[in-house]
Amino acid sequence: MVSSRTWKELGVFGGLIVAMHVAYYTIQNNPSLVAPHQRSELFYVCFNFYGFNFYLYYLVNWPEYYQVAEHPNGQIMGYIMGKAEGRDENWHGHVTALSVAPDYRRLGLAARMMHTLEHISEMKKAYFVDLFVRVSNHIAISMYKALGYVVYREIIDYYSGPRDENAYDMRKAMSMDKEKKSVIPLPHPVHSNDI
Structure with a gap:
């Protein structure tokens, strides 16, 4: 049976971030442990966007929003x-x-973790839950739509790199937003500098 634990259960400094940090460098030193394409897919978000300290800051400030x-x-x-x-x-x-290792995709793990994050947001009386996703990530966009998310707006050049890419700001209204105002799509894209 798959277990799912929150960061509070794992302990703030003994949780997934530290484990992934150690695992990342262990795998870098022992490449045969995980296939290269799997390694990059699992760890890309954690170490190529912002760095370890950014994620540790999140962990310390919002531990209830972390799940493994x-x-x-x-x-x-x-x-x-x-x-x-x-x-x-x-x-x-x-x-x-949100990341699921390639061998464990299509098992409903992403949906389960999203539902938990939504439940926590409901408990905090949030009006909606949002996320940003690359416009080219059709698989993720389809999954989020199946979970009830809508494209609220397109953000021009949100992702920077060798080729800048736009993002969708996808949202799902929570029960606090009785009139669903938070998910009424904007009629035009916005620039990343304007968010």
């Missing part, structure tokens, strides 16, 4: 991290990162 899916043998199958932010009717939960 763990196989009975102790192997990490996936994780989700997020936060609560905003004010008044813009108070919301935010999905910062």
Whole structure:
């Protein structure tokens, strides 16, 4: 049976971030442990966007928004991290990162972790949950739509790199937003500098 534990259960400094940090460098030094394409897919979000300290900051400030899916043998199958932010009717939960190891995809783990994050956001009386996703990530977009998320707006050049890419800001209204105002799509894209 797959277990799923929150960061509070794992302990703030003994949780997934530290384990992934150690695992990342262990795998870098022993490449035969994980196939290269799997290694990059699992760890890309954690170490190529912001760095370890950024994620540790999230962990310390919003531990309830962290969850790890763990196989009975102790192997990490996936994780989700997020936060609560905003004010008044813009108070919301935010999905910062969601990743499932390639061998454990299509098992419903991502949906289960998203539901947990949504439940925590409901308990905090959030009006909606949002996330950003690359416009080219059709698989993720389809999954989020199946979970009830809508494209609220397109953000121009949100992702930078060799080729800048736009993002969708996808949202799902929570019960606090009785009129579903938070998910009424904007009629035009916005630039990343304007968010």
